[in-house]
Amino acid sequence: MTSSKASEGAAELTGGAQPPHHNFISRLYTGTGAFEVIGRRKLWYGISGAIVAVALLSIVLRGFTFGIDFKGGTTVSMPRGNAQTAQVSEVFRKAIGKDPESVVIVGNGASATVQIRSETLTNDQTTKLRNALFDAFQPKGNDGKPSKQAISDSAVSETWGDQITKKALIALVVFLALVSLYITVRYERYMAISALTTMCFDLTVTAGVYSLVGFEVSPATVIGLLTILGFSLYDTVIVFDKVEENTRDFQHTNRRTFAEHANLAINQTFMRSINTSLIGVLPVLALMVVAVWLLGVGTLKDLALVQLVGILVGTYSSIFFATPLLVTLRERTELVRTHTRRVLKRRKPSHESSPEEPVEVSSQAVEVAETAETPEAPAETEAASKPAANKPAPGARPVRPTGTRRPSGKRNAGRR
Known part of the structure; x- marks a missing residue:
């Protein structure tokens, strides 16, 4: 399908009018x-x-990566202070003998905390870890003084x-x-x-x-x-x-x-x-x-x-x-296939289509054809410009039809 024939098909659908051009934003919102x-x-x-x-x-x-609520384990938290994740991991390794699953810093500024996740620890291991973290980082409590109570832990069983x-x-x-x-x-x-x-x-x-x-x-x-x-x-x-x-x-x-x-x-x-x-x-x-x-x-x-x-x-x-x-x-489905073939056949111009080169019209041209104003047909315009045979020309003196009587104005004149 050539672009010229597509344009001709679009022009035929719109009655010869040029399709209106709208910008992208206008088309998007409308x-x-x-x-x-x-x-x-x-x-x-x-x-x-x-x-x-x-x-x-x-x-x-x-x-x-399942959380502790799904697979169980132990979580230890403390105020960050000046602690870094690598330093906390090293303290955990020395106290427990193995690496933690994760060490992350949550929050920002004075409210930042260090959260340590590991597999389930025993009570002795948890106490040992808390003491090691306090000795290494001296986390401060609500009163601004170093306190072991600033280090909290929670454990979730696998069950x-x-x-x-x-x-x-x-x-x-x-x-x-x-x-x-x-x-x-x-x-x-x-x-x-x-x-x-x-x-x-x-x-x-x-x-x-x-x-x-x-x-x-x-x-x-x-x-x-x-x-x-x-x-x-x-x-x-x-x-x-x-x-x-x-x-x-x-x-x-x-x-x-x-x-x-x-x-x-x-x-x-x-x-x-x-x-x-x-x-x-x-x-x-x-x-x-x-x-x-x-x-x-x-x-x-x-x-x-x-x-x-x-x-x-x-x-x-x-x-x-x-x-x-x-x-x-x-x-x-057969219903949609049949309807599609009927619509496409209706759009094919009969005077230009041929078996060698069928003419198609884009869906955008069909959209323009339905929304654009269709001008009057040339035949209708020419007929409108010529006065009818029994219609007087503009400005002419009216002529009374022959064979008719002048109205007398009397009520019962026609009955005499």
């Missing part, structure tokens, strides 16, 4: 086709497949960790079951399949990011994961509602194909999805700043991290994965 998502679905499938492959590979090879793990899995399974039931009842079969597949995509990618970066998985992470799965479902439902509205009785019209209706729905809800995501991300970023930089609260950090990752992944999947998958599934 939802008139700033993005071609469905037409490039193979590209988005490739990107999504690569993301899922990396996530699964990381989960298999690297695994997860408790197993119980927490089981409860987290039960909560996740119950959530997925209830969501699946709602989607199945609310939407038709192909929308339900697409929405559930998208939710599995979000779950896999979020878990893969945690595995790849090494974020610690805690009970707060599970809570945040359930929250972002709900957000992702909400965003997908918004797009699907618009698709359902646009494609209602689509088989009775020949203006757009099912894929074009779905692409228009994405454009019409694109800014809503972006704005919703921005509104969701801003509080999460504020929570991360407060949790990590000011307060040093690990629970808030875990909750904020999973929500930030989940919101970004959910926004991507609702736009670039859910609806393209729905279109792919629906185009396998």
Whole structure:
């Protein structure tokens, strides 16, 4: 298809008018086709497949960094003071005889603390470690004086960790079951399949990011994961509602194909999805700043991290994965295939099409054809410019038709 013939086809659809030119921002906010998502679905499938492959590979090879609540262990905390992580690890090694699992500094300024994680220690080992840390760093209490009470420890048994793990899995399974039931009842079969597949995509990618970066998985992470799965479902439902509205009785019209209706729905809800995501991300970023930089609260950090990752992944999947998958599934049905062939056949100009070089019209030209004003046809304009045979010319003296009587003004003159 040549560009000149495409332009001629677009001009024919618009009645000879030049298509209006709108800038990108205007098209983005008005939802008139700033993005071609469905037409490039193979590209988005490739990107999504690569993301899922990396996530699964990381989960298999690297695994997860589970918190103390899941696998058990001992945590020792103290005010940072002038201590460095390497110095704390050396003191731990000398006191216990092996390296700690992790030594991190949480918070900033005077509220910064050093947190040491290791496998479960006995009471004697814990007491020995606390004495060694006090002798090495002299942590200060609330009164500003060195105090052993400034060093705290907590231990979680492996049995408790197993119980927490089981409860987290039960909560996740119950959530997925209830969501699946709602989607199945609310939407038709192909929308339900697409929405559930998208939710599995979000779950896999979020878990893969945690595995790849090494974020610690805690009970707060599970809570945040359930929250972002709900957000992702909400965003997908918004797009699907618009698709359902646009494609209602689509088989009775020949203006757009099912894929074009779905692409228009994405454009019409694109800014809503972006704005919703921005509104969701801003509080999460504020929570991360407060949790990590000011307060040093690990629970808030875990909750904020999973929500930030989940919101970004959910926004991507609702736009670039859910609806393209729905279109792919629906185009396998005979109804959509027949309607698509009918629409494409209607767009083919009969006087220019030939078996050797068929002429096609882009979806953007069809969009312009429906939104642009159609000028009057030349024949209609010429007919309007010429006065009718029985209509006097402008400014001429009126002529009374022959064979008619002049009105007398009398009421019963015609009855005599």
